Amino acid sequence: MRFDTKLIHASQPPDPLTGAVNVPIYLSSTFAQLGPNRNRGYVYGRSANPTRTVLESALASLEEGAVGLAFSSGLGALTTLLESVPSGARVVADTDLYGGTWRLLEHHRRMFGLRTDYVDFTDLARVRESVGTGPAPAVVYAESPTNPLMRIIDLGAVAKIAHIRRAAMVVDNTFASPALQRPLTLGADVVLHSTTKYLGGHSDIIGGALVVRRRARGERLRWLQNAVGAVPSPFDSFLVLRGLHTLGVRMRAHEASARAVAEALEPSRKIARVLYPGLASHPQHALARRQMSGYGGMLSVELRGGMPAVRRFLRRLRVFTLAESLGGVESLADHPASMTHASVPKAERESHGITDGLVRLSCGIEDPADLAEDVATALRSV
Numbered sequence: 112m113r114f115d116t117k118l119i120h121a122s123q124p125p126d127p128l129t130g131a132v133n134v135p136i137y138l139s140s141t142f143a144q145l146g147p148n149r150n151r152g153y154v155y156g157r158s159a160n161p162t163r164t165v166l167e168s169a170l171a172s173l174e175e176g177a178v179g180l181a182f183s184s185g186l187g188a189l190t191t192l193l194e195s196v197p198s199g200a201r202v203v204a205d206t207d208l209y210g211g212t213w214r215l216l217e218h219h220r221r222m223f224g225l226r227t228d229y230v231d232f233t234d235l236a237r238v239r240e241s242v243g244t245g246p247a248p249a250v251v252y253a254e255s256p257t258n259p260l261m262r263i264i265d266l267g268a269v270a271k272i273a274h275i276r277r278a279a280m281v282v283d284n285t286f287a288s289p290a291l292q293r294p295l296t297l298g299a300d301v302v303l304h305s306t307t308k309y310l311g312g313h314s315d316i317i318g319g320a321l322v323v324r325r326r327a328r329g330e331r332l333r334w335l336q337n338a339v340g341a342v343p344s345p346f347d348s349f350l351v352l353r354g355l356h357t358l359g360v361r362m363r364a365h366e367a368s369a370r371a372v373a374e375a376l377e378p379s380r381k382i383a384r385v386l387y388p389g390l391a392s393h394p395q396h397a398l399a400r401r402q403m404s405g406y407g408g409m410l411s412v413e414l415r416g417g418m419p420a421v422r423r424f425l426r427r428l429r430v431f432t433l434a435e436s437l438g439g440v441e442s443l444a445d446h447p448a449s450m451t452h453a454s455v456p457k458a459e460r461e462s463h464g465i466t467d468g469l470v471r472l473s474c475g476i477e478d479p480a481d482l483a484e485d486v487a488t489a490l491r492s493v
């Protein structure tokens with residue numbers, strides 16, 4: 112089946128009991144057993160739930176992995192993954208990461224002996240040097256496109272480098288979604304998602320997922336999923352399944368919006384740079400075209416006027432709402448320096464390019480002309 116067909120049929124197998132075309136929300140914390148240690152595959156809701164099972168197999172199918180696992184948040188998925196990495200181990204990560212990922216690695220796991228080295232993953236020579244020097248890393252970790260700078264990482268090339276030292280290549284695929292990019296097919300070992308974003312798609316749940324290429328690693332992580340316990344409710348599992356049905360059409364609409372907004376902003380003298388992988392001016396545009404089947408709905412823009420310009424711009428937006436998060440049907444604007452990435456120290460932030468003038472836009476599925484007008488009008492007030 113092609114991807115758009117899988118979106119419907121992998122996430123919507125008729126219920127075996129009744130034939131209902133949508134999986135029921137099985138609200139039961141426990142399951143009657145046939146005899147001591149004999150059961151129908153379900154024992155206790157943390158270990159497995161039938162609604163969650165359908166979501167997990169849909170995620171595995173869409174990302175082309177052996178095992179899918181759903182979690183109560185993206186960070187719940189990351190926490191569980193990091194529980195498989197012992198203290199004293201080393202992680203090599205890209206410099207541009209979701210703020211909460213950085214917070215967990217730096218402000219929590221470093222205290223317990225997990226060392227993370229950060230290198231610019233757009234520079235493969237530096238990745239090779241860091242991965243190849245010192246103790247072999249347990250995990251090599253990247254997002255692509257990155258948050259919020261929209262850099263594109265050559266995932267196949269980085270996976271090859273990781274595998275020379277038998278490290279697991281983990282890719283946070285939240286920004287692209289499997290509709291635009293499938294890292295496991297490029298050589299990654301584990302894909303991580305915040306299903307809060309495009310997979311859920313409607314800004315009404317918090318959820319996460321891991322999809323694992325090889326069954327053995329997937330089963331170890333499934334064991335940890337139960338041992339750690341950061342699992343989603345049956346209702347949230349249902350809502351992500353519901354979101355998956357429209358992922359294909361939504362991603363196409365998100366992209367049309369982002370393109371219209373990027374093209375409305377790019378010519379302005381008040382703008383230092385528009386970071387959107389679909390623009391020919393993007394430094395990794397050719398790589399994005401090769402690695403992804405679309406450029407997605409996220410873009411960042413740097414206003415020349417710094418914080419005062421940002422304040423005016425954000426105040427004048429009418430269709431975009433100032434809010435954290437992304438990937439929902441409604442357009443959202445974010446100021447990384449003071450919002451999503453405030454936990455990253457200012458010097459570190461700025462050295463990576465997250466300046467006070469940077470605004471991140473999650474372009475929704477409203478009429479692209481209204482979105483383009485909204486940013487153009489807001490820019491006139493700057």
Ligand SMILES: *Cc1c(COP(=O)(O)O)cnc(C)c1O
Pocket residue numbers: 184185186187209211212254258283285286304305306307308317318319
């Ligand atoms: C939101 C986000 C996360 C964290 O997910 P939660 O569901 O908020 O816990 C991780 N990575 C990226 C890229 C995100 O955007």
